[in-house]
Amino acid sequence: MTGIASTPPLLRVRGISKRFGSFTALHEASFDLWPGEVLAIVGESGSGKSTLLNAVAARLQPDAGEVAYHLQGTGLADVHGLSAAQQRLLARTDWGFVHQNAADGLRMDVSAGANVAERLMGLGDRHYGQLRTAAEEWLRRVEIDPIRIDDAPRTFSGGMRQRLQIARNLVTRPRLVFMDEPTSSLDVSVQARLLDLLRALTQELQLAVVIVTHDLAVARLLAHRMVVMQRGRIVETGLTDQVLDDPQHPYTQLLVSSVLQP
Numbered sequence: 001m002t003g004i005a006s007t008p009p010l011l012r013v014r015g016i017s018k019r020f021g022s023f024t025a026l027h028e029a030s031f032d033l034w035p036g037e038v039l040a041i042v043g044e045s046g047s048g049k050s051t052l053l054n055a056v057a058a059r060l061q062p063d064a065g066e067v068a069y070h071l072q073g074t075g076l077a078d079v080h081g082l083s084a085a086q087q088r089l090l091a092r093t094d095w096g097f098v099h100q101n102a103a104d105g106l107r108m109d110v111s112a113g114a115n116v117a118e119r120l121m122g123l124g125d126r127h128y129g130q131l132r133t134a135a136e137e138w139l140r141r142v143e144i145d146p147i148r149i150d151d152a153p154r155t156f157s158g159g160m161r162q163r164l165q166i167a168r169n170l171v172t173r174p175r176l177v178f179m180d181e182p183t184s185s186l187d188v189s190v191q192a193r194l195l196d197l198l199r200a201l202t203q204e205l206q207l208a209v210v211i212v213t214h215d216l217a218v219a220r221l222l223a224h225r226m227v228v229m230q231r232g233r234i235v236e237t238g239l240t241d242q243v244l245d246d247p248q249h250p251y252t253q254l255l256v257s258s259v260l261q262p
C-alpha cells in the first residue's frame with residue numbers, strides 16, 4: 001500500500017447520495033482510496049453498503065456527489081461523466097467486479113477457459129494459443145486444476161466458481177476490484193480458503209479493493225481501512241485495527257461488541 005499523503009488517490013468519492021423514491025439509501029458518502037489499498041465497507045443489512053459500492057463502480061447513477069478515478073495517463077476523471085462506452089471499457093480492463101453470487105459474474109454455460117479469456121478477447125486478443133495459455137495460468141493461480149479448462153462453471157463447486165470469477169476479473173490486471181460479499185455464500189472452510197487466496201493475490205498484485213462485507217472478520221483479515229455504515233451514512237472510518245480495537249461511534253461499538261459476545 002502507498003497511502004502517503006502526497007500520492008494522489010486512485011479513487012476519490014465525495015458526497016454521493018442515492019434515493020429510491022422517497023427513501024434515502026445513501027447520504028453524502030465520501031472516502032478516498034489509494035493504489036494498492038483494501039477498503040472494507042461494513043454495516044448491518046440494509047445500511048446501504050451495496051448501494052455505495054454500485055454507485056462508486058458506476059453501476060448505479062447517484063443523485064448527487066462525485067466519483068473521480070485516476071485514469072492511466074489522464075489523471076482524475078469524473079466516472080459518471082464518462083460516456084457509456086468509456087465506462088464499459090474501464091469496467092472490462094482497469095476495474096473488476098466480484099459478485100456475491102458467482103452466476104452474476106460468470107457465464108455459467110461456457111467453458112471455464114472462455115470465461116477467463118473473454119476479457120482478453122474484449123481487448124482485441126484473438127490468438128487462440130495465447131488465450132488458452134493465459135486461461136490455464138490463471139486457473140492455476142486461483143487453484144483450479146487446468147484439466148477443468150473445458151468444463152462449464154455450472155459443474156463447479158461454489159468455492160471453485162468464486163475462484164473462477166476472480167480469475168476472470170484479474171486476467172486483464174486491473175488496478176481496482178470491487179467485491180460485494182465475495183465469500184458469504186460459501187461455507188466456513190471454503191470461505192477461509194478463498195480469503196487466503198484473496199489476501200495473497202491482493203498483496204502480490206498490489207490491487208486496490210473496495211469490499212462490501214457484513215463480516216468483521218473478513219474486514220480484519222483483508223482490509224487496511226474500513227468505513228462503517230448505518231442507515232445510509234458513513235458513521236466511522238479509519239484503519240481496520242483501530243476501528244475494530246477502539247471503535248469510536250456507538251453504532252460501531254455495538255457492531256464490534258455483538259461479534260465478540262460468546
Ligand SMILES: Nc1ncnc2c1ncn2[C@@H]1O[C@H](COP(=O)(O)OP(=O)(O)OP(=O)(O)O)[C@@H](O)[C@H]1O
Pocket residue numbers: 020025043044045046047048049050051052214
Ligand atoms: N433498487 C432499489 N429500489 C428500492 N430500494 C432499494 C433498491 N436498492 C436498495 N434499496 C434499499 O436501500 C437500502 C440499502 O440497500 P443496500 O442493498 O445498499 O444495503 P446493504 O447494506 O448492502 O444490505 P445487505 O447487506 O442486506 O445487502 C435498503 O433499504 C434497500 O431496500
